[in-house]
Amino acid sequence: MYLKFDKNEDKLIVTLMGELDHHSSEEVRNKIDDRLDRDKINKLVLNFSGVSFMDSSGIGVVIGRYKKLSTKNGRVCVAEVNGSVKKVFELSGMFKIIKAFDNVEDAVNHI
Numbered sequence: 759m760y761l762k763f764d765k766n767e768d769k770l771i772v773t774l775m776g777e778l779d780h781h782s783s784e785e786v787r788n789k790i791d792d793r794l795d796r797d798k799i800n801k802l803v804l805n806f807s808g809v810s811f812m813d814s815s816g817i818g819v820v821i822g823r824y825k826k827l828s829t830k831n832g833r834v835c836v837a838e839v840n841g842s843v844k845k846v847f848e849l850s851g852m853f854k855i856i857k858a859f860d861n862v863e864d865a866v867n868h869i
Contacts, residue, residue, distance in 0.1 A: 760808075761789055766866050769801040770794060773862075775808030778816035778843075787819050791826065800832025803865045807838035816843075817850050824856055837865040 759782035762773040772790055776782065794802065802823055809816075824834045835857045839847055847853055859865035 759786055761786065763793055765797065765799070768799060769803060769866055769869060770797065770799045771803045771805060771862060771866065773805040773808060777811040778809050778819065779811060779813045780815040783815035783819050787822060790819075790823060794823075794826070800827050800830045801869050802827060802832070802834045803862060803869060804834065804836045805838055805862050805865075806836055806840070806843055807862075809839075809843050812843045812846050814850075817846065817852060820852065820856060833869050835859060835865050835869050837862045 759774065759776040759778060762775070764771040764773070770793060774786070778786060790802070793799070804820065820834070820836065827834055837859045838861060839858055847858070859868065
């Protein structure tokens with residue numbers, strides 16, 4: 759799993775590429791948390807355009823960031839969730855809690 763970090767004013771945009779599963783989830787969690795804490799950011803956009811596979815560990819990563827930022831009056835949203843990854847989000851009920859956008863630009867403008 760490869761992560762690309764971009765900052766847009768007070769927002770952190772994380773582009774995820776690869777498989778978000780039990781092998782990569784702890785590293786992803788640590789890297790995102792480190793960046794959020796270091797830059798004191800409480801608005802997170804997760805770009806799933808490059809994620810080819812996600813299991814329940816990936817759900818844990820997203821929900822964990824949601825809980826972490828909620829305690830600081832922050833927000834999390836996802837963008838460009840497609841294919842089998844979108845199915846995992848739908849089946850888990852994640853879209854009821856976390857707003858999804860078709861593209862990163864919309865996510866950045868609305869978060």
